[in-house]
Amino acid sequence: MITCPIPKNEYEKVLLAHGGGGKLTHQLIEKIFVSQFNNELLNEQNDSAVFNIENAKLAFTTDSYVVQPIFFPGGNIGELAVNGTVNDLAVAGAKPLYLSTGFIIEEGLPFEDLWKIVLSMKEAADKAGVKIVTGDTKVVERGKGDKVFINTSGIGAVYNNLYISPRNCKAGDLIILSGKIGDHGIAIMSAREGLEFETEILSDTAPLNGLVEAMINSSKNIKMMRDITRGGLSSSLNEIASSAGVGIEIEEDKIPINEQVIGACEILGLDPLYIANEGKLVAFVNPNDSEKVLNSMKNHEFGIDAEIIGEVVEDHPGRVVMKTSIGSKRIVDMISGEQLPRIC
Numbered sequence: 001m002i003t004c005p006i007p008k009n010e011y012e013k014v015l016l017a018h019g020g021g022g023k024l025t026h027q028l029i030e031k032i033f034v035s036q037f038n039n040e041l042l043n044e045q046n047d048s049a050v051f052n053i054e055n056a057k058l059a060f061t062t063d064s065y066v067v068q069p070i071f072f073p074g075g076n077i078g079e080l081a082v083n084g085t086v087n088d089l090a091v092a093g094a095k096p097l098y099l100s101t102g103f104i105i106e107e108g109l110p111f112e113d114l115w116k117i118v119l120s121m122k123e124a125a126d127k128a129g130v131k132i133v134t135g136d137t138k139v140v141e142r143g144k145g146d147k148v149f150i151n152t153s154g155i156g157a158v159y160n161n162l163y164i165s166p167r168n169c170k171a172g173d174l175i176i177l178s179g180k181i182g183d184h185g186i187a188i189m190s191a192r193e194g195l196e197f198e199t200e201i202l203s204d205t206a207p208l209n210g211l212v213e214a215m216i217n218s219s220k221n222i223k224m225m226r227d228i229t230r231g232g233l234s235s236s237l238n239e240i241a242s243s244a245g246v247g248i249e250i251e252e253d254k255i256p257i258n259e260q261v262i263g264a265c266e267i268l269g270l271d272p273l274y275i276a277n278e279g280k281l282v283a284f285v286n287p288n289d290s291e292k293v294l295n296s297m298k299n300h301e302f303g304i305d306a307e308i309i310g311e312v313v314e315d316h317p318g319r320v321v322m323k324t325s326i327g328s329k330r331i332v333d334m335i336s337g338e339q340l341p342r343i344c
């Protein structure tokens with residue numbers, strides 16, 4: 001047997017932090033999965049695998065949802081499972097078409113809860129214009145799961161042979177963020193911690209395929225997109241900087257954040273750059289088209305607060321640097337461990 005590439009003196013067992021979307025997750029994926037499954041589609045490590053079958057260019061993706069609690073301000077695990085997979089297809093430049101869903105249910109889950117989850121999955125699927133066409137159900141003993149886990153996979157058709165990849169990113173490209181960050185993570189945390197705010201912070205869970213379609217119609221020069229989920233804006237930008245081999249510079253003052261999220265982050269000791277979102281994306285765009293793309297986003301319900309937050313630079317390849325509000329610069333590193341476990 002080939003020796004396990006994660007040495008025992010480093011980590012003997014999987015930790016919760018290996019699911020946090022930061023450095024440990026990347027180590028787990030690279031060393032355990034990619035090293036063995038290794039192929040040119042997987043190695044792209046984009047939100048979806050994109051390939052040709054006959055004359056069709058398709059995108060294919062999968063995601064599992066273990067969010068706790070299963071009902072949270074602004075949504076539940078069901079719509080999250082639909083929107084998350086829709087978004088992974090959309091940011092690959094594809095029109096999402098068909099989804100599968102797998103349920104792992106813990107004995108004792110009230111039928112009323114399961115029904116609510118299924119109803120909101122149907123509503124989310126209708127809203128995104130996708131069909132759930134196949135599925136699976138398993139039930140595990142009480143205490144051997146946590147209410148319900150859901151997996152969704154999805155297939156989409158890539159628009160006009162579009163090629164969305166970090167490889168396209170070049171110095172000078174502008175980076176557009178589709179809206180305010182941190183709402184989803186803070187909604188989950190406040191539900192868990194029983195925090196109350198003047199106005200409730202709701203998850204931003206939303207299907208982004210309509211927004212992406214509007215963006216694609218406005219420009220042929222969208223080079224890269226990613227939905228900034230687990231690990232937050234910082235993880236997505238670091239992943240792109242590292243796979244593209246380019247530097248990224250962002251400006252703190254340009255990043256849209258809800259005042260209440262800033263306040264909650266201060267109370268909880270969290271950095272909004274690392275907090276999960278479920279209805280936001282970043283796009284890397286040729287500077288000549290950035291205004292066109294930005295306007296197309298601002299005219300869409302899920303891109304009203306879109307802003308150009310930075311650019312691709314020649315300096316510090318593989319790194320993300322932020323100009324802070326007070327004018328200094330700091331490296332925005334990928335989070336190492338677990339800031340917020342089971343956030344999606």
Ligand code: MG
Pocket residue numbers: 047087088226227229
């Ligand atoms: Mg994604």
